[in-house]
Amino acid sequence: MAAFRTLNDLSPAGKRILLRADLNVPVREGRITDTTRIDRVLPTVEELVEKGGRVIVLSHFDRPKGRVVAEMSLAPIAAAMAEKTRHTVRFVSDCIGPEVEHAIAAMKDGDILILENTRFHAGEEKNDPEFVASLAKSGEIYVNDAFSAAHRAHASTEGLARHLPAFAGRLMEAELNALSAALEKPDHPVGALIGGAKISTKLDLIGNVVNKVDILFIGGAMANTFLAAEGVPVGKSLQEAEMHETAREIVARAQQAGCKIILPVDAVIAREFREGAPSEICPIDAVPADAMILDAGPRTVALINEQLAGLKTLVWNGPLGAFEIKPFDAATVAVAREAARLTKEGKLKTIAGGGDTVSALRHAGVADQMSYVSTAGGAFMEWLEGKLLPGIAVLTDAAQHVVPL
16 A cells, blocks of 8 residues: 555644544434444544644535435534534534635634535535535645545545645544555455355455455355355355356466365254244255255354464454344354454454444444454445545545645
8 A cells, every 4th residue: 555644744733624534424313323433533633633723524424415405414413523522613504605714714723613514515426626626725734534435536535635735534544554454464364254145246355355365254145155156055045146157266266366265064044034033053065945044053153263263364344144133143243252352362453344244243242352343334345345445545646746726
């Protein structure tokens, strides 16, 4: 990964700093249900404020598609952030225009100003030069702390970094360092645990990973497709018959790359997909025609955990089974807790991400025990796929030059 500037390279005192955060938090019936994204950007906010910066926060929220939608205002989120800091937080009901200019003119060193949803303007998602210029007028420095939005070339995630001195915030820095440690400069042996429902949604990811890891564990319904492609009967289990040839090609590519693929050797099966449904354990090659594979079995868990003991680095994306419904969470929970134990003992570096993965680790009670858990979703997935993220690329470019507006 190319070098990028961090807050260590910035003297914020007296400067107007445009801080791109991701405040796109989950809200249900008007109430924030998870403040993780607010919590994770606070260290950057606090550091800039305590060093005398004038912090102007930009973020999107939901998908208003260039229109003002009252239910998608950042006002409640600004209020939630204000409750988490001892510093004064003010909110402005737009992100460009006279009201913003007046509010910024009144700022003092150490003030925090949160601007309205950038996606209320169509120019945000279009990365429109005029909109970028309007945003840039508000600041002297640009800090991006929104890795989760880095896969989008939008005005506030990519455009601003071309016109203002640009730096990575502490959350962005931690994310980039963790990802570099996962696949770019990892400690070997390296393993990847890839689960989920479909190969078709993770083709690029698997294609990139098999060339970089020593062992690939495949779980979830995705494993059923690989098993069926090898002629193993999987009963009524979810699988993609049209992807059998692709699965065989992936196995061949892994062999050429020296990557060992591990599939389930036993399974938890049931005739119904519901909580508390009668279930049983069977060898992977003995799944009845009327049954579904809904979780990896205990022998598979033991096999994975045995392999984990010999790894230095683990990248995790996707559960091993239908973890949302008991008893089909057992394999995911058991492997997650073993990975957490090895991490705590300093024997394993664990980097995990993706929506279902974060939920599964929280379900297992170990989300805070991994080396790094990314909440970035799409950006994390695209990085695993080996794609260049616009919001990251421009940070490294911006370290070299700034284009005048």
